[in-house]
Amino acid sequence: MLMMTAQVTTEILCSDQRHLLWDGAAVARKFYNRTFQLRTGNFEFDRFGAVYGRDYLLQQFGQSGQLTLLQYIPAEPFQMGEVRSVEWPGPLWPVPNRPVCGYDGQDRVCWASSVQYIETAVASAATLLVIFPLMALVLLRLIREHSDKLPWWLISGNSPQMCSGKRILSCFGSARVLRSRHAIAE
Structure with a gap:
């Protein structure tokens, strides 16, 4: 038709x-x-x-x-x-009139068992226990390599200065008063 x-x-x-x-x-x-x-x-x-x-x-x-x-x-x-009989294409013909998991796919036969959920959770946790420490090691290694490339060990020309024997600039740029025995004695 x-x-x-x-x-x-x-x-x-x-x-x-x-x-x-x-x-x-x-x-x-x-x-x-x-x-x-x-x-x-x-x-x-x-x-x-x-x-x-x-x-x-x-x-x-x-x-x-x-x-x-x-x-x-x-x-x-x-x-x-x-005239002649029907030739079915496979051993399971005619096909069942109801799907294995039901029409909405929610029949109990097709529900996953709780054992599968536990196995999945354990496998996921084990994977995370391996991945997170590896990521932390890689991150720490990158930070260390980056800090090794910084020129922290270079001293500028005016950093350690003696001003009349009493002051010196530290590596951090703060002035400190140095008192020697001579300075105290004076």
Whole structure:
């Protein structure tokens, strides 16, 4: 039905009758009195919209990938006639009608156990116990290398000065009074 609807919609758009897309009855009339030739077979609608022909149950899972007729439904007796059996592509066919973890993925079967959480916490803590000391060592090493490059050991020309034998500037620039025995004796 999807392919037939797509074909009718394309015809409406190509014939520049877009206003018909807003009118469901007009779109339905485009299906009347015509035959649709599809990959799955021909579908014919009469002037009232009734379908003529057989309905099919086809399969495409086969080795060739081609459509294979499995069952047909004739128009009059409405009884399904089997042509051949269905070939399922795997051992678990038909697939279960409910997902393993439920439709929302929250079934108890899929919940992680508390053991997994404990293992994850222990592994994370052990990793952090290794990473943080290593980062601290690297940081201390970088600070030490940076401080080794500073010229703290250079003495400027006017740092240690004797002013009349009583003052000297220390390396930190503060003046101190030096008193010798001679200065005290005077």
